[in-house]
Amino acid sequence: MLDWEDLRSFLAVARAGTLSGAARSLGIRQSTMGRRLAAFEARAGVLLLQKTPRGYVLTSAGEAALAEAEKMETAALAAERAITGQDTRLAGEVRLTTIETLAAEVLMPILAQFAADYPGILVKLISSQRTLSLAAREADLAVRMARPLGGDLVIRKLGDIGYGYYTSPAYLARHGVPTPGGAGHRVILMEDDAPNFPEYVAMAQYFAEAEVGFRSDSRYVQLQACKAGLGVACLAHYLAAPQGLARLPGCDANREVWLVQHRDTKETPRFKALSAALVNGMKAQNALLAG
Amino acid sequence: MLDWEDLRSFLAVARAGTLSGAARSLGIRQSTMGRRLAAFEARAGVLLLQKTPRGYVLTSAGEAALAEAEKMETAALAAERAITGQDTRLAGEVRLTTIETLAAEVLMPILAQFAADYPGILVKLISSQRTLSLAAREADLAVRMARPLGGDLVIRKLGDIGYGYYTSPAYLARHGVPTPGGAGHRVILMEDDAPNFPEYVAMAQYFAEAEVGFRSDSRYVQLQACKAGLGVACLAHYLAAPQGLARLPGCDANREVWLVQHRDTKETPRFKALSAALVNGMKAQNALLAG
DNA sequence: CAGTCATTATGCGTTTACGCATAGGAGGCC
DNA sequence: GGCCTCCTATGCGTAAACGCATAATGACTG
Structure with a gap:
C-alpha cells in the first residue's frame, strides 16, 4: 500500500x-x-x-x-x-492577490476600513509577479485587470481603469506635446516588449517613431522615471494624477477590473464580506479610476 | 495545505x-x-x-x-x-485469491510445480471468506466460481466444476437412494439459506421435502459431516470423489471457473506466468473437475 | 444487573522522520 | 581556468509521530 x-x-x-x-x-x-x-x-x-x-x-x-x-x-x-467553502465563521484568513500599484493605491484604504469593520478577519494581500491560481488555492480572492475566462470561477466587475500618457512638466517644457508617431520623443516601457496589455499595445502604435528612454517592469519605477524627466509613460490615472505629472492627449485606453473567486468558496462568509467591501469601495472611487 | x-x-x-x-x-x-x-x-x-x-x-x-x-x-x-503493471521483473510477490477447497485440492499441485519453475516468484494464496477486490489491489489474481461482470477486468475461463449429491456408504445402506423430493432424508446445508449458488439452489428444489441434518459454511466440515453419516451433501466432484463417498443421482449442476485480473496489470510478467500455469494446470484436470 | 466486548482517551518510551549543516559534484559565465 | 551557483548525498541532533499499555466509557447479552 x-x-x-x-x-x-x-x-x-x-x-x-x-x-x-x-x-x-x-x-x-x-x-x-x-x-x-x-x-x-x-x-x-x-x-x-x-x-x-x-x-x-x-x-x-x-x-x-x-x-x-x-x-x-x-x-x-x-x-x-x-472544506474551506464550508467554513461558516466570519473570521480567519483571506488571501487576496492583485497587481502592486492597484493594491497600494486603490485597495489599501478599502482594506483599512475592512480591517476595522471585521477585526476577526486577517487579510493577506499578495502582490505576486506571477498570476496566482485560485484553483490551486494559492489565493482566495483575486482582483484581475482583465475578464478571466473559463474555470470554475465566479466573477464580478469592479470598474474600469483609465490610462493616459504622462510626463514631467520639465520634460513637457523642453520637448512639447508629442504628436501621433511621437517623433523626437522618448518613451518609458516594460522590460520586455511582450506584454499585450491593451494600453501598452496602443502606446506602441502611437509612439511608433519615438525612442526608448527607459525600461522597467515596475510601474512605480516607471512613475519615478517619468517624474525624473526620462520620457513619456503610459500610466493609470489613479497612479499618475496625484503626482503632479502632465497629462498628454492621445490615449483613451482603459482596462476592466474584475473580482474573481472560486465557485467552491463562493458562500464562505469571510470571503463574501471582503468581496462586498471591495465592490462597494471600488464603486466609490469610480470617477478617480476612470480619470 | x-x-x-x-x-x-x-x-x-x-x-x-x-x-x-x-x-x-x-x-x-x-x-x-x-x-x-x-x-x-x-x-x-x-x-x-x-x-x-x-x-x-x-x-x-x-x-x-x-x-x-x-x-x-x-x-x-x-x-x-x-506501477505494478510496469514491473517487468519475473520475480516478486503474486497474491492469488479463491475459495478454500479449490485452493487446497486443485490449485495446490499446480502452485507447487509453479514454485519449482519460478523460484523468484512468491505466491500468496488468500482464501478469504469475503470476495477480495482486484480494483482495490487486495489481490492480484482471482479464481472465481462465476463469470465476473463489469469493471476493468480481464477474464479467462479455466473450466467447469461439476457437483453431485454425496453421502456415506453407511447412510446409503440405512436410508437408500433418495427420490426427487428427498422425503425421509437429511441434507447438509450452509449456515444461511441465502447463497444463490446454482448447485445450492438446485439442491434446495430437489430435496424440498427433506429435513436438515447439519449446517456449516465450511465445505470441509460438510465433507466430514457427510462421511460421518449426517446426511446428503452437495459437493464438488473433486472434493468428494477421492473420499470414498457414495455418489447419488439427481444432480447435474455445475459452475464455471474463471481466472480474473485487473486490466492494468495484465502485462506484468510474473502475473502472466502464474496465469498461464493456472490455465494449463486446470486444463489437465478437466476430467476430474467435471466429474 | 453483572459481565463481556467493543469503543475512545491518555501517559510513556522508543523509533522514525525531519531539519540543519556540510561536503562533493556538475554546469554556466566571464 | 577559476569562480559562482545550483544541485545531490550524508552525518548528526532533535522533535514529532508512533506503538504499546492502561484506564475509562458505553452498548449489548444472558
Whole structure:
C-alpha cells in the first residue's frame, strides 16, 4: 500500500525536475524529499524517475503513475476548497492577490476600513509577479485587470481603469506635446516588449517613431522615471494624477477590473464580506479610476 | 495545505465509523488514528466528523470532502496498479485469491510445480471468506466460481466444476437412494439459506421435502459431516470423489471457473506466468473437475 | 444487573522522520 | 581556468509521530 504523501512527493519531483525544487514547492527540505523519493521507489519496486545530468526525468513507468498522481492532486485541491467553502465563521484568513500599484493605491484604504469593520478577519494581500491560481488555492480572492475566462470561477466587475500618457512638466517644457508617431520623443516601457496589455499595445502604435528612454517592469519605477524627466509613460490615472505629472492627449485606453473567486468558496462568509467591501469601495472611487 | 495522508485517514474513519476500524483498515493503531483525525480537523478548521454514541458520522461539511477523498483513493489505487503493471521483473510477490477447497485440492499441485519453475516468484494464496477486490489491489489474481461482470477486468475461463449429491456408504445402506423430493432424508446445508449458488439452489428444489441434518459454511466440515453419516451433501466432484463417498443421482449442476485480473496489470510478467500455469494446470484436470 | 466486548482517551518510551549543516559534484559565465 | 551557483548525498541532533499499555466509557447479552 503506497503512502499518499509519497505519491505527492513523486508528483512534485516529476514536475520540478529536481529534488530541491520539489522540496521548495512542498515547503520541506531537499534531504527529506530525497529520502521520500527513495522510500517511494523502494516500495514501488520500479524505477519511476531517472536521474540525469539535467535532473530527474520520468521513465515510461513513471508517466503512467504521473497521470494518476495528477488526478489525486486535483481531487485533493477540490477537497480543500470544499472544506474551506464550508467554513461558516466570519473570521480567519483571506488571501487576496492583485497587481502592486492597484493594491497600494486603490485597495489599501478599502482594506483599512475592512480591517476595522471585521477585526476577526486577517487579510493577506499578495502582490505576486506571477498570476496566482485560485484553483490551486494559492489565493482566495483575486482582483484581475482583465475578464478571466473559463474555470470554475465566479466573477464580478469592479470598474474600469483609465490610462493616459504622462510626463514631467520639465520634460513637457523642453520637448512639447508629442504628436501621433511621437517623433523626437522618448518613451518609458516594460522590460520586455511582450506584454499585450491593451494600453501598452496602443502606446506602441502611437509612439511608433519615438525612442526608448527607459525600461522597467515596475510601474512605480516607471512613475519615478517619468517624474525624473526620462520620457513619456503610459500610466493609470489613479497612479499618475496625484503626482503632479502632465497629462498628454492621445490615449483613451482603459482596462476592466474584475473580482474573481472560486465557485467552491463562493458562500464562505469571510470571503463574501471582503468581496462586498471591495465592490462597494471600488464603486466609490469610480470617477478617480476612470480619470 | 492539507496532508494527503490525513485525507486518507479521514476517508477511512468516514467509512468505518470508528477510529479503531479505520485504524485496522490502514494497518495502524487506534491512538494514531485518533491523533491524525484531530490534526486534520484542526487544520481544516471545520468539524467534518461528529462523534455520536454509535460512532463517527459525517457532518454536511464532511460529505463534500468525502466525495473528493474518494476520488483521491480511486486515483491512488489506479496509480498503484499502473506501477505494478510496469514491473517487468519475473520475480516478486503474486497474491492469488479463491475459495478454500479449490485452493487446497486443485490449485495446490499446480502452485507447487509453479514454485519449482519460478523460484523468484512468491505466491500468496488468500482464501478469504469475503470476495477480495482486484480494483482495490487486495489481490492480484482471482479464481472465481462465476463469470465476473463489469469493471476493468480481464477474464479467462479455466473450466467447469461439476457437483453431485454425496453421502456415506453407511447412510446409503440405512436410508437408500433418495427420490426427487428427498422425503425421509437429511441434507447438509450452509449456515444461511441465502447463497444463490446454482448447485445450492438446485439442491434446495430437489430435496424440498427433506429435513436438515447439519449446517456449516465450511465445505470441509460438510465433507466430514457427510462421511460421518449426517446426511446428503452437495459437493464438488473433486472434493468428494477421492473420499470414498457414495455418489447419488439427481444432480447435474455445475459452475464455471474463471481466472480474473485487473486490466492494468495484465502485462506484468510474473502475473502472466502464474496465469498461464493456472490455465494449463486446470486444463489437465478437466476430467476430474467435471466429474 | 453483572459481565463481556467493543469503543475512545491518555501517559510513556522508543523509533522514525525531519531539519540543519556540510561536503562533493556538475554546469554556466566571464 | 577559476569562480559562482545550483544541485545531490550524508552525518548528526532533535522533535514529532508512533506503538504499546492502561484506564475509562458505553452498548449489548444472558
